Amino acid sequence: MPNELSNNNDISVPIDLQSQVTITTLDKIYNWGRRSSIWPMVFGLACCAIEMICAAASRFDIARFGMEVFRATPRQADLMIVSGTVTKKMVPQIVRLYNQMPEPKYVLSMGACACGGGPFKEGYNVVSGIDKFVPVDVYVPGCPPTPQALLHGLIKLQEKIDHQSIKKVRWYADGDSEAVPIPILGPDLIDPRQHSIFRQQSAKKDVPDLDGSPAEA
């Protein structure tokens, strides 16, 4: 009888049952579980990390979002907050930690340095953004961003998770997900994904080899 039923997502629930029964989609309940229990990795690089630590203090109550469980191992974390200046020396370690995190995993780039090099952009020892090496989901600008700004970024990450679908996310796709190649720290940082470019350059006689030695005559 239509007047005794109500519509919820195109599925009718009898009025008598509406206080006990709710109907939702698998995506919604799955995403709700993940967005409410994101465990960040204990991991900081520079001054921005101090703001991240502040965000974990009681004043900001990060536990409201289920994110207060900072884990000391990448294998139990699903969020990497890159907080601070990313030096070339640190990039191989950051990528290695990222690869050790299980899927589903997310990356939040916190602060001007992690997003694009910040005040050290173009510095000889600093990379111009961590997104050149690992996929970034949320960027939080500022130098440094406040704990409130970080919380805002975390809420944005929750909104992103809300729009994901089990059918489309990469970690449930067929086949193994590929690890990000760990950059090599030589005379400069070498991204193995660009090896074909390096080979071409090395093949030219007027370009020095990768190890800095002069090209063969």
Ligand code: SF4
């Ligand atoms: S963005 Fe500013 S506060 Fe953050 S690590 Fe860089 S210099 Fe420090």
